[in-house]
Every structure is written in C-alpha cells, then in structure tokens.
Amino acid sequence: MGALRNFRVWRGDxxxxxxxxxxVEVNEGEVVLDVLHRLQATQTPDxxxxxxxxxxxxxxxxxxxxxxxxxGCMTRMSTFEPEETVTVTPLRTFPVIRDLVTDVSFNYxxxxxxxxxxxxxxxxxxxxxxxxxxxxxSQEFRKCIECYLCQNTxxxxxxxxxxxxxxxxxxxxxxxAELDMHPLDARTDRKNFARQEQGLGLxxxxxxxxxxxxxxxxxxxxxIIPMKERVVDNTYDPLVWLGxxxxxRDQLAAQSVTPAPKPVIxxxxxxxxxxxxxxxxxxxLDAEVGADGxxxxxxxxxxxxxxxxxxxxxxxxxxxxxxxxxxxxxxxxS
Amino acid sequence: xxxxxxxxxxxxxxxxxxxxxxxxxxAGLRAAIEARLAGKRTAIxxxxxxxxxxxxxxxxxAAAAMGNMNSKDNWMVHFRDTMRGGKFLNNFRMAExxxxxxxxxxxxxxxxxxxxxxxxxxxxxxxxxxxxxYPRLAHVGDRTGLELIRTLQQKIVSLQQEDYAEFGxxxxxxxxxxxxxxxxxxxxxxxxxxxxxxxxxxxxLLAFDAPAVILxxxxxGKSYKVTSNSWEYTGDGHALALRAGATLINxxxxxxxxxxxxxxxxxxxxxxxxxxxxxxxxxxxxxGKRFMxxxxxxxxxxxxAETEAEADRWxxxxxxxxxxxxxxxxxxxxxxxxxxxxxxxxTPAGGVYLDIASRRPADFILKRLPSMYHQFKExxxxxxxxxxxxxxxxxxxxxxxxxxxxxxxATPAVPGLYAVGEVSGGMHGSNRLGGNSLSDLLxxxxxxxxxxxxxxxxxxxxxxxVVKSDVEAAVAxxxxxxxxxxxxxxxxxxHDLQTVMQDLVGIIxxxxxxxxxxxxxxxxxxxxxxVGATGxxxxxxxxxxxxxxxxxxxVSEATAKAALQREESRGGHTREDFPAMDPKWRQVNLVxxxxxxxxxxxxxxxxxxxxDLLLLFDRSEMSKYLTExxxxxxxxxxxxxx
Numbered sequence: 001m002g003a004l005r006n007f008r009v010w011r012g013d014x015x016x017x018x019x020x021x022x023x024v025e026v027n028e029g030e031v032v033l034d035v036l037h038r039l040q041a042t043q044t045p046d047x048x049x050x051x052x053x054x055x056x057x058x059x060x061x062x063x064x065x066x067x068x069x070x071x072g073c074m075t076r077m078s079t080f081e082p083e084e085t086v087t088v089t090p091l092r093t094f095p096v097i098r099d100l101v102t103d104v105s106f107n108y109x110x111x112x113x114x115x116x117x118x119x120x121x122x123x124x125x126x127x128x129x130x131x132x133x134x135x136x137x138s139q140e141f142r143k144c145i146e147c148y149l150c151q152n153t154x155x156x157x158x159x160x161x162x163x164x165x166x167x168x169x170x171x172x173x174x175x176x177a178e179l180d181m182h183p184l185d186a187r188t189d190r191k192n193f194a195r196q197e198q199g200l201g202l203x204x205x206x207x208x209x210x211x212x213x214x215x216x217x218x219x220x221x222x223x224i225i226p227m228k229e230r231v232v233d234n235t236y237d238p239l240v241w242l243g244x245x246x247x248x249r250d251q252l253a254a255q256s257v258t259p260a261p262k263p264v265i266x267x268x269x270x271x272x273x274x275x276x277x278x279x280x281x282x283x284x285l286d287a288e289v290g291a292d293g294x295x296x297x298x299x300x301x302x303x304x305x306x307x308x309x310x311x312x313x314x315x316x317x318x319x320x321x322x323x324x325x326x327x328x329x330x331x332x333x334s
Numbered sequence: 335x336x337x338x339x340x341x342x343x344x345x346x347x348x349x350x351x352x353x354x355x356x357x358x359x360x361a362g363l364r365a366a367i368e369a370r371l372a373g374k375r376t377a378i379x380x381x382x383x384x385x386x387x388x389x390x391x392x393x394x395x396a397a398a399a400m401g402n403m404n405s406k407d408n409w410m411v412h413f414r415d416t417m418r419g420g421k422f423l424n425n426f427r428m429a430e431x432x433x434x435x436x437x438x439x440x441x442x443x444x445x446x447x448x449x450x451x452x453x454x455x456x457x458x459x460x461x462x463x464x465x466x467x468y469p470r471l472a473h474v475g476d477r478t479g480l481e482l483i484r485t486l487q488q489k490i491v492s493l494q495q496e497d498y499a500e501f502g503x504x505x506x507x508x509x510x511x512x513x514x515x516x517x518x519x520x521x522x523x524x525x526x527x528x529x530x531x532x533x534x535x536x537x538x539l540l541a542f543d544a545p546a547v548i549l550x551x552x553x554x555g556k557s558y559k560v561t562s563n564s565w566e567y568t569g570d571g572h573a574l575a576l577r578a579g580a581t582l583i584n585x586x587x588x589x590x591x592x593x594x595x596x597x598x599x600x601x602x603x604x605x606x607x608x609x610x611x612x613x614x615x616x617x618x619x620x621x622g623k624r625f626m627x628x629x630x631x632x633x634x635x636x637x638x639a640e641t642e643a644e645a646d647r648w649x650x651x652x653x654x655x656x657x658x659x660x661x662x663x664x665x666x667x668x669x670x671x672x673x674x675x676x677x678x679x680x681t682p683a684g685g686v687y688l689d690i691a692s693r694r695p696a697d698f699i700l701k702r703l704p705s706m707y708h709q710f711k712e713x714x715x716x717x718x719x720x721x722x723x724x725x726x727x728x729x730x731x732x733x734x735x736x737x738x739x740x741x742x743x744a745t746p747a748v749p750g751l752y753a754v755g756e757v758s759g760g761m762h763g764s765n766r767l768g769g770n771s772l773s774d775l776l777x778x779x780x781x782x783x784x785x786x787x788x789x790x791x792x793x794x795x796x797x798x799x800v801v802k803s804d805v806e807a808a809v810a811x812x813x814x815x816x817x818x819x820x821x822x823x824x825x826x827x828x829h830d831l832q833t834v835m836q837d838l839v840g841i842i843x844x845x846x847x848x849x850x851x852x853x854x855x856x857x858x859x860x861x862x863x864x865v866g867a868t869g870x871x872x873x874x875x876x877x878x879x880x881x882x883x884x885x886x887x888x889v890s891e892a893t894a895k896a897a898l899q900r901e902e903s904r905g906g907h908t909r910e911d912f913p914a915m916d917p918k919w920r921q922v923n924l925v926x927x928x929x930x931x932x933x934x935x936x937x938x939x940x941x942x943x944x945x946d947l948l949l950l951f952d953r954s955e956m957s958k959y960l961t962e963x964x965x966x967x968x969x970x971x972x973x974x975x976x
Contacts, residue, residue, distance in 0.1 A: 029597070030598060033600075034600055041825035045875070045876030045879075046869025046875065048872075048875060052382055053388070053390060053391055055713065057391055057477075058382075058386045058564070074712065076715050098873040103535075104383070112504055116488060116495060117488065119445045125441035125444060126438075135452060142480075142484060185447075
C-alpha cells in the first residue's frame with residue numbers, strides 16, 4: 001500500500017467548475033495518469049480524462065500539472081515532494097468540455113486548411129527514391145504525436161482568443177516545414193502559405209513550444225526559424241523597405257500595403273471555411289513603428305549624407321555569388 | 335424523436351451514409367479511403383480522437399516482400415513465413431493475398447506522404463524480424479505505427495479538401511465522428527441497415543442509416559489485467575458482430591508476450607525485449623533463485639546448459655558452451671514463469687524478476703539496451719542498471735476475430751457487414767508474425783472498402799430500412815446504467831473480469847481452470863446486468879465502461895470456451911494438459927456464435943490449401959503439421975522424396 005497524497009483536480013464543464021481536493025493512494029513508480037485512474041476507480045467514476053496508450057506515444061492525456069502543460073502518462077509522481085499537493089487542470093487554451101477534457105477541434109480545423117502532400121507528377125508508386133539524410137529533416141517533425149501541448153502553451157493563442165482565427169500554431173508550422181522539406185513534395189508555396197494563411201509572422205520565437213514538446217522536437221530552431229528566414233528571403237523588396245522608412249504607417253495603409261481580405265470565419269459553430277492557399281503572390285511586411293506612430297528615421301542622426309544602405313553597413317557589393325539566395329527560374333515556374 | 339422506456343423524449347441524431355466504418359485505426363482509415371475513392375458517402379467512427387488509435391503503438395514495421403534488401407524475397411517466401419508462423423491454421427487465401435498485395439499497399443503510402451527510412455540507393459529500408467526469412471519490415475525508427483496512422487489521417491484530410499473544392503464542404507463525402515462509440519448494429523431481415531451509438535463528449539445518442547458497416551475496432555486486450563493494449567480494446571467489434579448474428583473464429587488464440595512489465599503500474603504491460611535475456615538477463619523468483627534450470631524440457635536438454643557456470647560462459651563463448659535456459663522458446667519461458675507464480679514464488683504484483691542489473695555493468699546495459707533504459711527511466715523511474723525488472727505475461731494481440739470471406743472481408747452470415755484488421759480472424763492462424771499486422775490492415779482495409787462500396791452499388795435503391803423499435807431498444811440498453819445510480823461500480827466488475835481472464839484464461843491454460851473461469855464469467859454476466867453509472871451523460875468514463883463491459887464479457891466467454899474445447903497446444907494457445915500440436919486439430923476452426931444469452935461453439939474444417947500453394951513447402955516440413963491423408967498431395971505431385 002502506498003501513501004496517501006493530496007490531489008487537487010479541476011472539475012466542471014463549460015458553465016464553470018472548481019478545484020476539488022482528494023486524498024488518494026499513490027504507489028512507488030506511478031505517474032499522474034495512474035493516480036487519476038485510481039480516483040476514477042475508487043472515488044469519482046465519472047471523472048473525465050482522455051488517455052489511450054499510457055506510454056507517451058498517442059498524445060491523448062495532455063493536461064496542466066501544477067500549471068505546466070504535460071502528458072499525464074509521462075509525469076512521474078516521484079518528481080513531486082511527498083507532501084506537495086498536485087494540482088491538475090485542463091488545457092487552458094481550449095474550451096473545456098468536462099473536467100480534464102477540452103475541445104481540441106481548433107487543431108483539426110487548422111489541419112484541414114493545410115494543403116496536403118502533393119505527389120510528384122510522373123513518379124509511379126514504388127519508384128520514389130529519397131536519401132536518408134534528406135528524409136530525416138522531415139522525419140523529425142513527423143515524430144509529432146499531436147498532443148497539442150505546444151498549441152496550448154503558445155502565448156499567441158493562449159492569451160489571445162482572437163488570434164485563433166489567423167494563427168495555426170506550432171504544430172502546424174512544423175507540418176508546413178515538414179512538407180517544405182519533403183524531398184518529393186510537388187508544391188513550392190509552403191513558405192508563403194505559412195506566412196499568409198498560418199500566421200507564422202505572429203510567432204516571436206519564445207521557444208515555449210519547444211520546451212513542452214514531449215517528443216523533443218526542436219520546433220523553433222528547426223522549423224519556425226528556418227521557415228521565417230525563407231519567408232523573408234521571398235518577400236524582401238528594397239523599394240517597399242524604403243517606402244516603410246519614409247511614410248507613416250497610416251499613410252502606408254492608404255497606399256499599397258492593404259492586406260488581402262481574409263475569409264470571414266464563424267468560429268461559433270466550427271463551420272469549415274476555405275483557405276486561399278492557391279494565392280502565391282507575397283504581400284509586403286508590415287512596418288515597425290515607434291511610439292509616435294512613425295518609422296524610425298535614422299538619417300537625421302546618421303554620420304554621413306544620404307540614406308543608409310538597406311543591407312546594413314557590413315555588406316559590400318557585389319556579394320559573392322555563393323551567398324546569394326537567388327534561384328534561377330525553371331521552366332515549370334516561369 | 336423517439337420514445338424511451340420511461341416516456342421521456344430523447345432527440346436522436348440521424349445520419350445517412352453509404353458506408354459506416356467503425357474504428358479509426360489503420361484498418362478503418364484505409365477502408366474509409368477506399369470507400370470514399372469509390373464515390374461512397376463514408377462515415378468514420380472513432381472511439382478516441384482522430385489519429386490516436388492503438389495503431390500508433392506498433393513499433394516494428396510493416397512486412398512487405400518488396401525485396402529492397404534481398405532480391406530473393408518475394409510473395410511466396412512471405413506466404414511461407416506467414417503460414418509457418420500461424421502453424422498452418424491460417425486462412426491460406428488471406429495469407430496469399432496479404433503476401434501478394436502488401437508491397438503495393440506500402441508503396442501507396444509514399445504517395446500519401448509517408449517517409450520511411452531509406453536504403454543507400456534511396457529505396458524503402460527493410461528490417462529483420464522474428465520469423466521472416468529476409469529483412470522485410472518497412473519502418474520509421476521504432477515509430478512505424480505512428481507514421482502509418484498519421485499518413486492515413488492526412489490522406490483522409492486531403493480527400494476532404496478535394497470534396498471542399500468540389501462541394502464547398504469538407505464533410506460532403508467523408509466525415510470523422512471523433513469520440514463516438516457504436517453500441518449496436520441495426521439490422522433489417524438479417525441485413526445491415528445501420529448502427530447506433532453515442533457521442534462520448536456530450537452523451538448524445540445518434541443513429542446511422544447505412545447499408546454497409548465495416549468493423550475495424552481492433553482487439554480485446556482490456557479483458558486482461560496485464561496488457562499492452564489501450565482502453566479502447568474492449569472487443570467492441572467482436573461483440574457487435576456476434577450480436578448481429580455473425581461468427582468468430584480462432585478466439586482461443588491470443589498472443590501473449592512472456593516478459594511484459596507488471597510493476598510499477600506506470601509501465602504495466604509494456605514489453606521487455608527478448609534481447610535483455612540474450613544480453614545476460616536472468617529470471618529469478620521471489621526467493622532469489624534462478625529457476626529456469628528446473629524447467630528445461632527433455633527435448634531441449636542437449637542444447638541448454640545445466641549449470642549456472644556453463645550458462646554464463648555461453649555469452650562470451652557460444653561455440654563451446656550450451657545456451658542459458660532463459661533463452662528457451664517463448665512458450666517454455668512463459669510456462670516456467672506461470673508455474674513459479676502459481677507456486678507462490680512470484681512477486682507481489684504476480685510476476686518474477688528479470689535481473690540484468692546485478693550481472694552486467696551499467697555502461698554495458700546502456701550501450702546494448704539504450705531505448706529500454708530510457709523508456710523505463712522516463713516512464714517509471716526504474717533504473718534497469720540498478721534494479722531488477724518485475725515481469726510477467728502480457729496480452730498483446732488477438733489472432734481470433736470475425737469470420738470473413740478472404741477476398742472481400744464480408745461476413746458470410748450478415749450481408750453488408752465487413753470486418754478488417756485485428757477484429758477479423760483467419761489471416762494469422764494461431765500466431766501472428768511481427769510486422770504482419772500493419773500490412774494486414776493495409777491490404778484488407780483496402781479490400782473491405784472496395785467490396786463494401788461494390789455491395790452498396792449492387793443494392794441500388796433497395797436499401798434495408800432501420801426498424802424504429804430496434805433504435806428504441808438500443809436507446810434503452812445504452813441509458814440503462816444511468817437509470818441504476820445505485821448499481822454496482824463498473825470498475826469493480828471490470829477488475830474482477832480481468833482477474834478471471836488473467837489468472838484462468840491466460841498464457842498457459844488448464845482444463846479445470848478454464849472450467850472455473852466459465853463459472854465465474856456466468857456470475858460476472860449477471861452482475862453486469864446490475865451495473866450503474868452516476869454523473870450524467872457528458873464525457874462520463876464510468877458510463878462508457880459500464881457499456882463496454884458487456885462486450886468484454888461476451889468476448890471473454892468466447893475465448894474461454896474455445897480454449898477449453900481445443901485440446902492441443904498451437905501458437906497462441908497453450909494447454910498444459912495437451913502440450914503437443916495435433917495434426918487433427920489443424921483441420922479444425924472453432925466457430926463461435928451467439929444464441930442471445932450464451933456463446934455457442936461448433937467445429938468447422940479449415941479451408942484446404944490450394945495444391946500450388948501447398949507445393950511451395952517441403953513434404954518433410956509439412957509432415958509435422960498435416961495428417962497422412964493430406965500429405966498424399968506431395969506424392970501425386972512427384973515431390974514425395976523431398
């Protein structure tokens with residue numbers, strides 16, 4: 001027989017709820033999910049909790065344990081002090097259904113908007129040839145068990161319900177990166193899709209998603225940052241840059257940087273809505289402005305006449321050709 | 335609106351589909367893809383969230399004779415391996431189709447976006463596995479199942495995107511009902527008319543009008559105390575089929591792994607690879623005795639060491655020493671563990687100790703068993719370099735299942751009902767080779783979807799209608815536990831059922847124990863009639879379990895009865911009182927049917943293998959499986975001398 005430990009579990013539904021205190025037997029070597037199962041079997045048969053494999057492979061038992069997004073099956077009781085109260089709450093970013101079960105349909109909706117793998121034309125099944133080195137990059141992202149802990153922890157949606165419409169979240173950034181890096185995917189617009197339709201630009205690289213990933217996928221370093229860099233490569237245009245430097249933001253809006261109209265999403269009933277991923281034209285980046293609403297005008301305080309080089313002071317021209325990101329258009333693209 | 339028994343009016347959602355697929359693991363998804371590709375409106379019923387099914391647990395790979403590693407591999411070699419693994423009780427036609435079609439099904443996954451590990455020349459890499467003559471398993475590290483389910487899930491999404499482009503709705507022709515459980519199949523004049531169930535999330539009830547239903551619900555492991563299976567494995571499809579009038583075959587054959595963790599609970603059921611024993615791990619009882627030396631059968635005496643000193647020398651000098659008895663065949667090890675536990679020398683959790691910590695230095699263990707080390711360290715804080723593991727038999731896979739036509743996966747007794755994957759029976763015979771389940775569900779998933787669609791086409795407008803009174807009866811059964819708030823706790827009944835199955839119908843079976851189990855199952859069946867559920871309908875696991883119990887008990891009854899009747903040992907069925915294989919029993923499938931209250935058994939001949947397939951084997955090999963009469967094929971074909 002193990003010792004009695006204090007558990008505090010959130011119980012309730014969409015109409016509200018509260019933290020209930022329990023004293024429950026805990027044995028050596030158990031994980032939080034074992035203890036929740038004991039609660040079900042002995043005290044609260046109707047305690048709602050999702051789980052499947054209990055081996056960290058399916059990503060069902062996502063919850064917040066002492067405020068941290070964790071898998072219940074991968075959180076050992078030995079990581080807590082014996083007299084510590086363990087508090088278990090549902091994922092905060094998603095609407096509660098009951099107790100520890102939340103409505104994660106947001107993620108399935110975003111998955112649906114992600115253009116599928118496009119098989120290379122003219123390559124028969126069985127004729128696919130890829131090198132291990134090339135598939136490994138995408139394989140890292142395909143380790144994802146869709147526990148949605150990264151989605152839950154990402155502050156872009158955790159604290160801002162409004163952003164859910166335009167922001168797909170880390171899970172789907174790695175999906176975009178996975179397809180972008182797939183050696184045989186026939187689509188070439190994965191990066192633009194990530195920026196224009198998935199809201200990649202809203203991510204400001206705090207790496208919270210990487211920290212909570214139970215599969216230890218380097219979400220930020222290996223997917224988000226490379227995708228962001230590629231987006232910048234694609235959309236950079238010196239003239240637009242100059243325009244952003246000279247005009248105030250409100251003037252800019254009146255001119256050429258009107259964003260494309262977004263499809264109206266009725267999130268109330270999770271009605272499926274379309275994505276416009278077939279649009280491949282990049283729209284310019286938004287300008288950064290200071291507190292006065294103006295672009296920083298550095299020329300005034302600059303030590304030489306004329307505008308500064310948009311490429312910074314350390315770059316000399318012509319650039320060595322090996323450092324160019326230019327790709328000669330192929331027949332297919334032109 | 336439907337009247338329930340108390341007169342309260344209950345809204346029941348109605349849905350109309352051509353094909354309803356119950357189960358969203360690999361088999362169900364592959365079947366749904368095929369039905370949708372045939373233009374059928376298809377519903378996928380997923381007991382958990384979409385993409386969480388038990389298929390994710392498969393580690394090894396998908397067996398397919400692509401010949402990427404060894405060009406000598408082909409479907410005939412794969413067929414032979416499969417039949418040998420199943421001890422020739424397999425449905426030969428299923429084994430043949432499986433071996434022939436598996437490569438195409440695996441290659442197809444690449445066109446859906448799957449990324450398997452590669453060979454140097456860029457093809458799909460294949461790995462060795464027990465029972466397969468050549469390296470044959472397409473894999474992605476040790477997470478092949480995840481890759482498979484994710485790939486199929488993403489293919490479903492891509493089909494939904496096509497439908498969105500065409501019809502403006504993602505769910506125009508293919509809809510996933512996540513966290514939905516089917517409790518009853520609806521029939522009309524013996525043919526499938528639909529299905530009835532509930533949303534787990536809201537507890538609301540729903541009914542499907544559909545002329546074709548494909549069962550893809552997986553296995554039955556949750557009837558056992560120690561299992562590697564997830565909570566979904568309550569034998570739903572087996573039970574639905576039985577109640578609908580279909581039959582099950584081979585239910586006595588369950589695959590147990592002799593060394594699964596039994597303690598701590600956080601890792602209970604997780605398999606401990608045999609290489610722990612190969613690398614020096616030994617089995618000890620609670621008295622600390624290395625007991626395997628007491629269990630070497632006479633036939634193995636010559637190959638196995640008699641003293642610990644000799645056994646220990648084998649690891650470094652296998653040519654001049656006999657093998658340690660820990661490396662006896664799987665069923666011998668299982669029998670020994672079973673005997674020790676039943677003699678009262680087991681651990682408190684009902685297992686024995688597997689000790690490598692005291693025999694090998696920590697760095698050796700870390701180097702040889704890195705993933706084992708990390709798995710137990712992370713999941714259970716068990717350090718296998720410092721302490722022994724507590725292990726015992728783990729229920730892993732059920733070979734038995736719904737009796738189906740080999741080519742179409744249709745149940746002969748119930749038109750419109752199909753079964754595929756672990757819930758179907760016959761393909762694996764009495765034992766399944768590793769890697770054959772992932773390829774099984776791809777090959778026969780496609781076939782089930784294809785032939786269900788064809789059946790719907792042939793019906794035309796002539797679809798069986800759902801009978802209103804059947805829906806009312808289904809409602810009454812589903813809400814019954816809710817009307818008994820003072821009824822017995824479902825978790826208690828479940829626990830007792832698991833104890834009966836684990837202790838009496840486990841890996842090693844005896845006549846008197848099986849008889850005892852049947853007595854206790856009668857008692858449990860009675861108790862289930864009085865099971866109660868409190869706490870409302872909304873996402874209520876207690877209620878869900880109360881409803882699953884009746885499926886578990888009927889499947890357990892089928893297994894116990896079939897195990898009692900089959901008086902021999904073969905593959906996944908080991909009878910201590912009949913330890914040998916009997917060629918006469920090879921000719922027999924035990925068929926389970928349901929008479930309304932009990933499971934009834936009858937014997938049915940195993941389909942006779944076609945001559946051209948039989949001649950792929952040597953007469954000498956077949957002589958231990960076949961009766962003299964059956965062996966005459968070799969003589970008339972002029973191959974008698976082999």
